[in-house]
Amino acid sequence: MKSIATVGLILAAAGLWPSAPAAAQDxxxxLISSKTGPLEAYAKQTExxxxxxxxxxxxxxMTVNGRKIxxxxxxxQGKPDLAKSMLEQAYIDDDVDLAVGTSSSGAALAMLPVAEDAKKVLIVEPAVADAITGDxxxxxIFRTARNSTQDALAAAVxxxxxxxxIATxxxxxxxxxxxxxxVKAALEATKSKGKVVFEEFAPQNATDFTASAERIFEALKDKPGRRILVIIWAGPSPFTKIMDLKPERFKIELAPGGNILPVMKTYKPFPGIEGAVYYYYGFPKNAMNDWxxxxxxxxxxxxxxxxxxxxxxxxxxLVAAVKKAGSTDTEKLIAAMEGxxxxxxxxxxxxxKEDHQAMQAMYAFRVKADGKSEWDLLDLVREIPAAELPVPIRNKR
Known part of the structure; x- marks a missing residue:
């Protein structure tokens, strides 16, 4: 007498035995980020x-549509060549369905053609260079991160x-x-009376800003209207070092951008300073942020x-796109994600739809004079809705 197992094999081969459903593919x-180097803190937070x-x-x-993520x-390491090769490896060797990254704008720009060659989606986070969703x-390419123009428009407001x-x-x-x-484009777009009169560029890893500050102070000290220094910096901020050089001697105000909490904590000795920020934990009021x-x-x-x-x-x-598309097929994802x-x-x-840039709110802030805890740093001046940020479309579709 044939065993049940043998009968099962015969029936299965004949297509008459019900087979177990195939397990859903992972x-x-x-997730590519710059965990080694000056952007380490950014990368760890992103992850x-x-x-x-x-x-x-x-x-x-940790599943979506029945598939384990x-x-x-x-x-x-913040290196463009390495970012490029890592994305190639992810798409080809690891056979990922899609990718997210990276911390450095230079590294992110190197990754863009890799996504195009592989015909797979890349969600850019947190790199901000306009060119990523521009030329x-x-x-x-889809970007959840804000871009440089969104930062600048919010700062102008x-x-x-x-x-x-204004000096930069x-x-x-x-x-x-x-x-x-x-910054210059934003001032024009918002019809501001502010004007950039001096630009100072320093090495990416600079730690001594004395010479830069002297040039900035000299350029601003006799200029009309408010005299404002706008700092655009990734990694350890020069804010405190510039303030130590006493720009107030020349009635120069600093307008620091939003940054990570340890950097913004250095603003505490200067209550009343105002700027714009992409996110501060106390500002958004919604269930996801509460959680x-x-x-x-x-x-x-x-x-x-x-x-x-x-x-x-x-x-x-990512989760919204996969659910909406019902698949990780690239063309279905793109159709789902546009708009x-x-x-x-x-x-x-x-x-x-035109450039896959995430349109989003920004926040005008004022440094608190009386924070109740170590991280109670900012007061909300107002939320700046996406509708008030006229971000131009710069790509050629």
């Missing part, structure tokens, strides 16, 4: 926010409309030069930071 995602986002958005199951983390863009002579201090690479160009603040504080003993929110936004875009609105810790974001 949903593989590459933490991304993983927290996946946890929140999947109800702790597998995150393959890679460190590009270097391709249809496989925060500065107000009065007459101002920025790093001498893609992020810094892009940022300065964006992020509570959970991050419980796990890490401090509130979520600037790039934590960005990582969570990237996770939100897609999705929830983030900052509230709603929308991928603009």
């Amino acid at each position: 949903l593989k995602v590459a 933490a926010g991304f993983n927290l986002g996946l946890e929140y958005l999947t109800g702790g199951t 597998v995150v393959i983390a890679k460190d590009d 270097r863009w391709n249809r496989y 925060a500065l107000g409309g009065g007459e101002a002579s 201090l920025a790093q001498d690479y893609a992020f810094g030069r892009d940022g300065v160009a964006a 992020l603040v509570a959970e991050h504080t419980k796990r890490f003993n401090m509130p979520p930071d600037f790039f934590t929110a960005g990582g969570m936004a990237a996770a939100a875009a 897609m609105e999705f929830d983030t810790p900052k509230g709603k974001m929308t991928f603009r």
Whole structure:
């Protein structure tokens, strides 16, 4: 007599035995960031926010559409050549469905053609250079991060409309030069009476700003209207070192951009200073941010930071896109993501169809005089809605 197992094999071969359903294939995602080098803090926050986002958005199951999410983390060290090769490896050797990255604008720009060659989606977070969704863009690129122009437009709104002579201090690479160009364009777009009268570029890893400050002070000291120094800097900020050189002697104000909490903590001795920020944990009022603040504080003993929110936004875009597309097929993802609105810790974001830039709110802030705790740093002046930020479309579609 044949055994049940043997009968089963015969029936299965004949197509008469019901087979077990095939297990759903893992949903593989590459998360590329710059965990080695000056942007280490940014990268670690992005990774933490991304993983927290996946946890929140999947109800702790880490699955979407029945597929287990597998995150393959890679460190590009902020080096463009390494970022490029790591994305190639992720798409080809690791066979990821899509990728997220990276911290450095220079590294992100190197990754763009790789996504196009592989015909797979790359969600850019947190790099901000305008060129990423501008003249270097391709249809496989979606960006949850804000761009340099969004930063600059928000800063222009925060500065107000009065007459101002503005100098800029920025790093001498893609992020810094892009940022300065964006400031000038933003002042024009918002019909501001402010004008950039001097530009100072310093090495990316500069630590001594004495010579730069002297040139800036000399250029501004006799100029009309408010005299404002706008700092555009990634990594350890020169803010404190510039303030130590006493710009107030020449009635020069500093307008620091938003940054990570340890950097913004250096603003505390200067209450009343105003600027614009992409995210500060106390500003957005929505369920996702409430969860992020509570959970991050419980796990890490401090509130979520600037790039934590960005990582969570990237996770939100990924989950929303896969659910909407019902697939990780690239063409279906692109069709789903163009014009897609999705929830983030900052509230709603929308991928603009023309260039796949996430349109989003920004925040005008004032440094607190009486923070109640170590991280109670900023007062909200007002939320600046996306509708008030006229971000131009710069790509050629």
